[in-house]
Amino acid sequence: MLDRLTSMTVFAQTVRSGSFAAAAEKLGMSPQMVAKHIEALEQRVETRLLNRTTRKQSLTVFGRLYLEQCQSVLAEVQVADRLAQASHAEPHGRLCINAPVTFGRHTLLPVVTQFLNRYAQVDVELTLSDRLIDPMEEGYEAVVRLGPLQTNLALVARPLRTYRLVACASPAYLLTHGIPQLPTDLTRHECLGFAPWVSDLSRIWHFRQDGRVIEVPVKGRLQVNDWEALRSAALDGFGILISYEQAVAADLESGLLIQILPGYEGPIRPIHLLYAADRRMTPKLRCFVDYLMEVLG
Template sequence: MLDRLTSMTVFVQTARYGSFAAAAEKLNMSPQMVAKHIEALEQRVATRLLNRTTRKQSLTVFGRLYLDRCQSVLAEVAAADSLVQSSHAKPQGRLRINAPVTFGRHELVPLVTRFLDRYPEIDVELTLSDRLIDPMEEGYEAVVRLGPLQKDLALVARPLQSYRLVACASPAYLLAHGTPQLPSDLINHECLGFAPWVSDLSRNWHFEQDGQVTEVPVSGRLHVNDWEALRAAARDGFGVLIGYERALAGDLASGLLVRVLPTYEGPVRPIHLLYAADRQMTLKLRCFVDHLMEALG
């Protein structure tokens, strides 16, 4: 008789990757064995879980409901295993993490160094990139993702403190071009563009006051894929910058940059910590998740 938890794992992977062959490759077993596990589950629940075609398998209506239950069961099993391990083991080994560049540089790195001080037998490989990645495909145990999420049943998404943006410019720029009093005034200003952002945020800035949201179509001649370079351009007096509030705190405090439209709330972007839902959580990952949620959850 096939192990039911193994069959559930096979079912979850097949639903994620869309075919027996793809799931087999990920699980290091034959497509025939994958099919046997799926058939065993279908016999147990007495209904079809997957619609089969020559190339791809898709979930039935009941299969979608059953998938949610399987993921919950596997997550609970992983948590139980992790609890047992933590009772007699120390967190150790390498932890691979990915995060957006600006958030990583200004917010995450200080938290990671404190984490490493706390757990001397862990080492961290932190990759900072604004590219959208699949943590499971690229071998990351945890990923910090900025912006709206698409539902991914294979990932747990833990919300972090919102990523707040503020608009600012150098005193020299404001002296030469005037200080915007209303969001609509930005239409007549040189607005610096961060290339990796989606088109909506790079071309339209949103401001809120007393519950009223104003969307401003902005334009500018400079778009850069590195936010630090844009901040340098703003310091040099070239235009108005919108950026992560915590990353700009030092420049705003020193007067190198001045916040514009201070009575308005700038755009707020969601940010989440992602990790696999159906993979056994290692003790080092559990410690990191707890550490990050304690600071930013």
């Protein structure tokens, strides 16, 4: 039995070439084999595709419609072949990524440097920003998005490890103002606010215990749009900081900051890796997505 894709290729080339003999020369096969492929297609579809005379050939009405579909199928096959070739190609070129500042600095950057060590022909341009980014409009190939997502069929969203927050303060602050024992005690404390967060996260902190969610309205006289500056205020003893746990891990270990309310789970936020839903994904992006999901997925 003749291969159907080969027969479609022969059929399309025969139409382009104008004769069996010309198509045979182009394809490197005999005119008799070209005829067999055309006949095989006509038997499969149970109708004639070409009107053949001793002097010329022409498409039948159905043959013209069938040719369009064959060309579409063959084009898709070429795309699939190129995709397969690209998947085996060595990743190379510049990869533009955007991520939130704190997550990018404390978690993503070490992963990026490890990725670069593995793929020597890839360059990464990592932009850290807490503003909302549209990767399609701003030219980023991959974006890390913090918080709930809106449905966007143009983007693929891959979930990363949950972004967990912990409440902490300096020993000096706790010595002066006391250690909160319950989440509701925070209403009587100076709570530092991170300005880029949406209003509900700036003013209401969520804690969980035994499946129960506790919402605590907090207030504070200081809000800053830079997390490092806010951390400095906490280290200086000005107030209670709620922070990404990875960002204060070293401070907690050294005792510069002390976690409060250890019996309660702090706020958690979803975090995703976003990239265009494009079937022609480049090797550099494919390898980065795979690597990030392996390490942080």
